[in-house]
Amino acid sequence: MARISFGIQNIFSLAARERCMTNFKRLATPRYGKLPSDAAAMLVPVCKVGDKPSILYTVRATNLRTIKGEISFPGGPIVQDESPVQTALRETYKEIGLSPEKIDVWGHGPPLPGRNNKILITPVIGSIEGLAQDDLTINSREVAEVFTIPIEMLCEPKNQYYTQFSNGFILPVFVIEDYKIWGITAFITHSFLSSVLTSDVYKNEWMKKKIEIEKS
Numbered sequence: 751m752a753r754i755s756f757g758i759q760n761i762f763s764l765a766a767r768e769r770c771m772t773n774f775k776r777l778a779t780p781r782y783g784k785l786p787s788d789a790a791a792m793l794v795p796v797c798k799v800g801d802k803p804s805i806l807y808t809v810r811a812t813n814l815r816t817i818k819g820e821i822s823f824p825g826g827p828i829v830q831d832e833s834p835v836q837t838a839l840r841e842t843y844k845e846i847g848l849s850p851e852k853i854d855v856w857g858h859g860p861p862l863p864g865r866n867n868k869i870l871i872t873p874v875i876g877s878i879e880g881l882a883q884d885d886l887t888i889n890s891r892e893v894a895e896v897f898t899i900p901i902e903m904l905c906e907p908k909n910q911y912y913t914q915f916s917n918g919f920i921l922p923v924f925v926i927e928d929y930k931i932w933g934i935t936a937f938i939t940h941s942f943l944s945s946v947l948t949s950d951v952y953k954n955e956w957m958k959k960k961i962e963i964e965k966s
Contacts, residue, residue, distance in 0.1 A: 757951050758901050761796065761803045762879055766946055767856050773945035774859040774875065788869040789861065791834035792825030793842045794942055795853070797881035802900040805939065806881070807931065808846060809895040819894070821931050823938065824848075825871070834858050834872035846896050847887025852878050859941070864934055873938045899926055904943060905952045 760766055795806035812819045826841035828834060835858060839850040853876040861870035878885070881898070888896055903909055903926050911923040913932060922940040924931040931939060943952045 758803050758905070758947070761901065761946055762798070762877055767877075770875065770942070770946035771857045774873075774941065775857070777859045777862075777941050777945070786863065786867055786869050789828040789872070790825055790864070790869050791828055791837040791841070791858070791872045791874055792823040792938065793838040793853070794823055794873055794875045794938060795842070795848070795878060795881075796875065796942075797878040797898060799881055799898050799900070802902070804881075804898040804900045805904065805942075806878075806896065806898045807929070807935070808893045809897070811890065811892050811894045813891070820933070820935075821929060822935050823873075827869075828872075834861075835874050838872075838874035838876070845889050845892050847889070848878070848885055852881075852885055854878070862934060862937070871934060873941070875942060897929065899924075899929070901943070904939065905947070907953060 797804050797806055806824075807821050808824055810820055810822050824842035824845045825838055826844070828837045832840070835855055838858075839853060839855070842848050842853070843850060856875040856877065858872050858874040861872045863869075864871045886896055904924055909924055909926050911925055912920050913923050914920045921933065922936045924936055924939060940954070944954055
């Protein structure tokens, strides 16, 4: 039987969505000792800009207390009685004004440890097929910039790097023009791409390097 290739242009199809969530829910999560008690959720906004399937990111405001000025997904702490999906949608609307009615929620993956293992972050995937500038109202107290990157650029090996931490743990990094996506945001980006696309489309160059280093 011929192997089916899941490409970028059919990323919004039902088959691609089902493939993505099946793989995403099986995501192998890194662990660092005792699990943190604090919890948060992030939205991975998969959108179509013009005719290009893309991913939306934010740049955090420089006045924030933590990870200021860095690239992130919309999101924030889970409050009492909220689900990760409810939190992701609420925080997205609060940060960039994108209405929940515009977002088609696919589902969410397992919680992942954030920076320094201080919080568990649940990634929620949602699509906005026709994103327009008028759909966004940026909250400048929390967000300095909103931008999108075409998925085809994230799949190009020349834009893929990695970083190795002092404990030996390796994470992907994407560098596209003036934007450097790293940390938990890069890991979630990689996890989404490898869940929805086949390896002939998204080749996971940084993962090959990870395996080479671990064998050396």
